Amino acid sequence: MIFVVSFIGAVVASFCCVVGERYILNESFLAGRSRCNYCRKNVRLIDLIPVISYALLRGKSHCCRKKIPTDYVCIELLVSVSWAIAYAKWGISTESIGYAVLTCLLSIITITDLRAMIIPNKILGCFFLFFVLFYWSTNQLSIGRFVDSLFMFLFFLCIVFFQKEGIGGGDIKLFILLTFILGLYEGMLILLFSCMFALIIGLLMKKRRGQPFIFGPMIAFVTVGSTLCEMVLVKTIFPFWFL
Numbered sequence: 001m002i003f004v005v006s007f008i009g010a011v012v013a014s015f016c017c018v019v020g021e022r023y024i025l026n027e028s029f030l031a032g033r034s035r036c037n038y039c040r041k042n043v044r045l046i047d048l049i050p051v052i053s054y055a056l057l058r059g060k061s062h063c064c065r066k067k068i069p070t071d072y073v074c075i076e077l078l079v080s081v082s083w084a085i086a087y088a089k090w091g092i093s094t095e096s097i098g099y100a101v102l103t104c105l106l107s108i109i110t111i112t113d114l115r116a117m118i119i120p121n122k123i124l125g126c127f128f129l130f131f132v133l134f135y136w137s138t139n140q141l142s143i144g145r146f147v148d149s150l151f152m153f154l155f156f157l158c159i160v161f162f163q164k165e166g167i168g169g170g171d172i173k174l175f176i177l178l179t180f181i182l183g184l185y186e187g188m189l190i191l192l193f194s195c196m197f198a199l200i201i202g203l204l205m206k207k208r209r210g211q212p213f214i215f216g217p218m219i220a221f222v223t224v225g226s227t228l229c230e231m232v233l234v235k236t237i238f239p240f241w242f243l
C-alpha cells in the first residue's frame with residue numbers, strides 16, 4: 001500500500017508541475033496533452049510516468065533529445081517520498097489529506113517561482129479557500145488560525161517598514177498562508193529555517209546583496225521537512241518555546 005501511495009504522490013506532483021508550468025504560459029491545465037518544452041510535440045503516454053520515464057529516457061525528451069528539466073523529477077521524488085512517510089505516520093486520515101494538499105501547493109509554487117519568479121495570488125487564494133473549507137468541515141477552523149495569520153502579517157509589515165528590499169511579496173503571502181495552515185509556531189520556525197537555509201545557499205552561490213533570490217523552493221523544502229519531523233529537533237533544542 002505504501003508503494004501505491006508514493007506512486008500516486010509522484011503522479012500528483014507531476015500534475016502540479018504541469019499546473020505551475022501552464023499557469024506561467026497562461027494555458028489551461030485541463031485542456032490538451034502534455035507537450036515537449038522545446039518542440040511542442042505531444043509527449044507519448046509512456047513517457048508520462050513520473051520518475052520512471054525520466055530514468056528510462058536518461059533525462060532527455062523522446063522527440064528532440066533535449067534535456068528534460070531536472071526540477072520536475074526532483075519534485076516528483078520528494079513528494080513521493082514525503083507521501084510515503086506521511087502515510088506511514090498518519091495512515092489515511094485528515095492529517096495526511098491536509099498534508100497531501102499542502103505538498104500540491106508547494107509543488108506548484110516551486111515551479112512558478114523557479115520559472116518566472118512569481119508566487120501567483122490566484123494559486124495562494126485557491127489553496128486558502130480549500131483549507132478554510134477543509135478545516136471547517138473537520139471542525140478545526142478556529143479564530144486562532146486567523147489571529148495567527150494576522151500576527152504573521154503584522155510581523156512582515158514591521159520588516160517591510162524597516163527594510164524596503166529583501167523579501168518578495170509572494171513569499172510574504174506564502175508565509176501568511178502557511179501560518180494559517182500550520183499555526184504560528186510552525187510558521188515562525190519555517191521562516192527562521194528558510195532564512196538560515198537561504199543564507200547558507202546564498203553564501204555557497206556567492207550571491208551579492210540586492211541580487212534576486214528565488215526563495216519559494218526553499219520555503220517549500222523546509223515546510224515539507226519540518227511538517228514531517230513535526231519539529232521534533234527544534235522542540236528538543238528550544239523546549240522553552242513550547243512551554
Ligand SMILES: [Zn+2]
Binds near residue numbers: 038061065
Ligand atoms: Zn521535443
